[in-house]
Amino acid sequence: MLKQLVELVTSLLSLARDTRENKKALAQFQHEMRELTILVEKLSAEVRHISDREKLEREKLALQLENVLLRSGRLLPPPPDSKKRK
Numbered sequence: 001m002l003k004q005l006v007e008l009v010t011s012l013l014s015l016a017r018d019t020r021e022n023k024k025a026l027a028q029f030q031h032e033m034r035e036l037t038i039l040v041e042k043l044s045a046e047v048r049h050i051s052d053r054e055k056l057e058r059e060k061l062a063l064q065l066e067n068v069l070l071r072s073g074r075l076l077p078p079p080p081d082s083k084k085r086k
Contacts (some may be wrong), residue, residue, distance in 0.1 A: 071079070
């Protein structure tokens, strides 16, 4: 009987130690998840920013191409000569 009681107490102490360790590990995991979430949000914002920049650049290039095509067809006057401006 005493042996069973000692084993039970030993098991309870072991479970208590494991529970404390699990709580610490869980707290560390939650901290790491918060940091990871912040990093993902930053990366997401950066990707959106790059996407917006690239979209503007594509639009700008499309307008430049359109201008060149229109000038080549003489639908637009040639660009002003920079020497005449001075």
